[in-house]
Amino acid sequence: MSLISIKNVSKKFGKQTVLDNISLDFKDGNSIALIGPNGSGKTTLIKAILGLVLPDSGQILVKNQTISESPQYREIIGYMPQLSLFPQNMKVQELFALIENIRKEKPKNGYDVSLYQDFEIAKMRYKALGTLSGGMKQQVSAALAFYFSPEIIILDEPTAGLDPLSNEILKRKINTAQQDERLVLTTSHILSDLDEICSHVIYLMEGKVLFNKSIDEMRSQTKENRLNKMVAQLLNSKQHEQN
Amino acid sequence: MRFIFLIAAWLISLSPVTGKTITVNKTGPHKTIAKALQLAESGDRIVVKKGTYYENTLMINSPVTILTTEGAIIDGGGEAKDILIVRADDVHISGFSLINVGVSFLEEAAAIRLVHCKNAVIEDNRIDSCFFGIYVEYGKYAKIRNNTIRGSFTDEASAGNAIHAWKGEKLTITDNLTTGHRDGIYFEFVNNSRISNNISQFNLRYGLHFMFSNDDVYEHNLFKDNGAGVAVMFSRNITMKSNRFIHNWGGAAYGLLLKEISDGSIEGNKFIQNTIAILAEGANRLKMSENVFKLNGTAMDIKGNCMDNVIKRNNFIANTFEVVTNTKSNLNHYSENYWSNYSGYDRNRDGFGDMPYRPVNLFAKVTNEVPSATFLLHSPFVRLMEIAEKIFPQFIPESLIDDLPKMAAYEFN
Amino acid sequence: MNKISFTIALDLLKNKAILIFGFILAFLGWGMFLLESQPEKTILALLQVTLIILPLVTGIFATVYYYNSREFIHLLLIQPIRRSSVIRGIFIGLAGGFVFSFLVGIGLPLLLFYPTLASLYLIIAGLLLCIIFTGIALWVSTHQQDKARSMGIILLFWVFFTFVYEGIQLLIMYQLAEYPIEQPMLWSVFFNPVSIARILVVMQTEAAALLGLSGAIFQDFFGSLKGSLIAIGVMVVWAVVPYFLSRFKFIKRDF
Incomplete structure (x- = not known):
């Protein structure tokens, strides 16, 4: 089933085109790695899906609903931003309470507390978010993204601040989510981190989709096993095509 | 029994010199006051019984007493004619209700007119709806006491005065209530007279008005809610003592207007909630002390043509403007006053501030020049301007200072 | 929606700066009445506090708060709630916090020590100024990326409304x-x-007597109940318009 479909979306910041007529379709049970160089439009695309950035043209549908119609679609999305941005004075516990309150309805499958437990968030419950280290904030952020058992999970550079152990916990969680027929959308610079967790790769460049393939497809095309090798080879062949 | 009656008769006959008593009664034998006056001779008493008598132009040509103890009413019928005209000395009128003297621009008709007479006593009368109340023309030694004079005028130009004295000497005006007229009490060419304990309120122009009158005293009067409290113009040596000037409020209202006057004193008066408490133009050599100025818009507006006035030991409490003037120089003397806006210190503890005080503020000067700027009152910009002026005085008279500002208010009675 | 504004208001009251602001107001409001024996003078001093300090602090503080809570705003925006609810929550929370501080610091002593019509009008005027300058601050902040620039613009607004505007009026009156x-x-x-x-x-x-002397038109207008109500109405417009401009921008912009 198509959970997110992006139709001819374009966005300019000033004169710079950040998204250039992008069309994509994301299905449940997929784990999609969104990669590309800096400034290729990955974060903008994610923000467009979240409704933070409003496209100049085109449409984004979540579960066949145009997202500009109602904010309700965000109930099924969990989001972990690139930098964990939290109000400084708020305590961890207050943060969870606040979001629970705002969301009103409890998730159908109940709260997903596995990351909350694995990252031992309970221990930092009474701490103000401003006093947490970068890694701890990322842990809180990740736990919050999964907390409402969302059907769609969007992770922007999730591994950036996490220690290796936490990183492994998160990867395992992503794999489970995918097996639960949820949709996971991850961006990262570090392709090795994406190796074991993604089923599809989308490569963005200058606001355009350079390629959009499943891992199996890429593997059979490139005869490589590691993600970074496969991507490098595909990029090379693309350049040849252009030449 | 007969003995007691004799004594009573003897006592009654003692009070005036001698003379008979003429009774006026609706049932006769004397049905009109006019008739009684024709019969009266010097020293007689005319006693008027209860009832309304429609009469006017009643000439009193001999020294008689005319009184009522039953509240007899004399109705002038709305004609522009005087009701009672006194042309003899030693006349005594008391107890009457005098009503309905018509307005005319040719005749200044009054309820009681005194003409060229001495020693008149007018007391305990009520005068309602008359053009003028009591009109004194060349009167001497008259006593006007405890009368209530009410008008219901709305237009100053067609209103008369409650007590009007034109040319007089040694008049005594006490305990009267005047209201709703043009001026409560009006003096023109009246000297050596005393006005005390009167209440003058809701008069259209002035509560009390002096013109060309000298050596008079007014004290313990209340002037409230008049167009303006008291105007003293073109006069000399007026003593103004212990009066209250309250709530003379509105466009051009003031408590006390001094215009071209000199050598008087203003002592122990209270000025409360007047738009301008004292407005002085061409006032010279006045002594002002122990007065209280409280909650007035402007306590004193003293124009540049005033000089040698001494303003000493007064309380200035919570007035928006304390002193306003239209000149850069100052020829008057201020000292030992309490100014509630003063904020200096008293380090030698002598009860007076160490720094002299400037009671004129810049904004008062601004509004003097541009009256419509008044709406900027208390604005932060004006505040800023005043602070700047305090640091670098540029515009306000440098010599207008109180060099001994009192630290705490005086406690006057 | 109520939860959001309530949370923001609480967050604001926890902030040290607003606490200090509240304490300063309370110190001035309660202190002046307890020390000064002439309430007529006190109310004029508190009028100056309300006209000068209140707009400055509300404007600056609302701006700082908006920029410091960008993270919080982000967090709210990715929840299933409308943007209009978020900006409304911020506005009500901020304005409510300031109004609360003002009422406790200045309003309460006024009512207790000097319960007059003048006090009532000062309270109404003060709380409307809190709301107006919160609105202006949000209007500026939603249009500017840069915090320092926004602060500068807010300061300009403050200087203009409290000092410059009336200076110009006086100048014009002198000229004409x-x-x-x-x-x-x-x-x-x-x-x-x-x-x-x-x-x-x-x-x-x-002081109204003085206006009667030379400002009959002002006296006639503001002296009547109808005029006062119209004036309060205009202030309400001032309270609402900048907020709606900020709301419009907030809904249209990218984060």
Whole structure:
């Protein structure tokens, strides 16, 4: 089933085109790695899906609903931003309470507390978010993204601040989510981190989709096993095509 | 029994010199006051019984007493004619209700007119709806006491005065209530007279008005809610003592207007909630002390043509403007006053501030020049301007200072 | 929605700066009445506090708060709630926090020690100024990326409304003293919420007599209940318009 479909979306910041007529379709049970160089439009695309950035043209549908119609679609999305941005004075516990309150309805499958437990968030419950280290904030952020058992999970550079152990916990969680027929959308610079967790790769460049393939497809095309090798080879062949 | 009656008769006959008593009664034998006056001779008493008598132009040509103890009413019928005209000395009128003297621009008709007479006593009368109340023309030694004079005028130009004295000497005006007229009490060419304990309120122009009158005293009067409290113009040596000037409020209202006057004193008066408490133009050599100025818009507006006035030991409490003037120089003397806006210190503890005080503020000067700027009152910009002026005085008279500002208010009675 | 504004208001009251602001107001409000024996003087001093300090602090503080809570705003925006709810929550939370501080610090002592019509008008004017300058601060902040720039603009607004505007009015009156300019001056007052607040209060004090002397048009207008209500109405417009401009921008912009 198509959970997110992006139709001819374009966005300019000033004169710079950040998204250039992008069309994509994301299905449940997929784990999609969104990669590309800096400034290729990955974060903008994610923000467009979240409704933070409003496209100049085109449409984004979540579960066949145009997202500009109602904010309700965000109930099924969990989001972990690139930098964990939290109000400084708020305590961890207050943060969870606040979001629970705002969301009103409890998730159908109940709260997903596995990351909350694995990252031992309970221990930092009474701490103000401003006093947490970068890694701890990322842990809180990740736990919050999964907390409402969302059907769609969007992770922007999730591994950036996490220690290796936490990183492994998160990867395992992503794999489970995918097996639960949820949709996971991850961006990262570090392709090795994406190796074991993604089923599809989308490569963005200058606001355009350079390629959009499943891992199996890429593997059979490139005869490589590691993600970074496969991507490098595909990029090379693309350049040849252009030449 | 007969003995007691004799004594009573003897006592009654003692009070005036001698003379008979003429009774006026609706049932006769004397049905009109006019008739009684024709019969009266010097020293007689005319006693008027209860009832309304429609009469006017009643000439009193001999020294008689005319009184009522039953509240007899004399109705002038709305004609522009005087009701009672006194042309003899030693006349005594008391107890009457005098009503309905018509307005005319040719005749200044009054309820009681005194003409060229001495020693008149007018007391305990009520005068309602008359053009003028009591009109004194060349009167001497008259006593006007405890009368209530009410008008219901709305237009100053067609209103008369409650007590009007034109040319007089040694008049005594006490305990009267005047209201709703043009001026409560009006003096023109009246000297050596005393006005005390009167209440003058809701008069259209002035509560009390002096013109060309000298050596008079007014004290313990209340002037409230008049167009303006008291105007003293073109006069000399007026003593103004212990009066209250309250709530003379509105466009051009003031408590006390001094215009071209000199050598008087203003002592122990209270000025409360007047738009301008004292407005002085061409006032010279006045002594002002122990007065209280409280909650007035402007306590004193003293124009540049005033000089040698001494303003000493007064309380200035919570007035928006304390002193306003239209000149850069100052020829008057201020000292030992309490100014509630003063904020200096008293380090030698002598009860007076160490720094002299400037009671004129810049904004008062601004509004003097541009009256419509008044709406900027208390604005932060004006505040800023005043602070700047305090640091670098540029515009306000440098010599207008109180060099001994009192630290705490005086406690006057 | 109520939860959001409530949370923001609570968050604001926890902030040290707003606490200090509240304490300063309370110190001035309660202190002046307890020390000064003439309430007529105290109310004029508190009028100055309300006209000068209140707009400055509300404006600056609302701006700082908006920029410091960008993370919080982000967090809210990715929840299933409308943007309009978020900006409304921020506005109500901020304005509510300031109004609360003002009421406790200045309003309460006024009502207790000097329960007059003048006090009532000062309270109404003060809380409207809190709301107006919160609105202006949000309007500026939603249009500017840069915090320092926003602070500068807010300071300009403050200087303009509290000092410059009336300076210009005075200058014009000096230049055109010969002409009947009272009516245009009355109209010009409505373009400055700080002026409206001041005149509303001054008209209820003894100083109104002075306006009667030379500002008959002002006296007639502000002296009547109808005029006062119109003036308060104009202040309400001032409270609402900048907020709606900020709301419009907030809904349209990218984060």
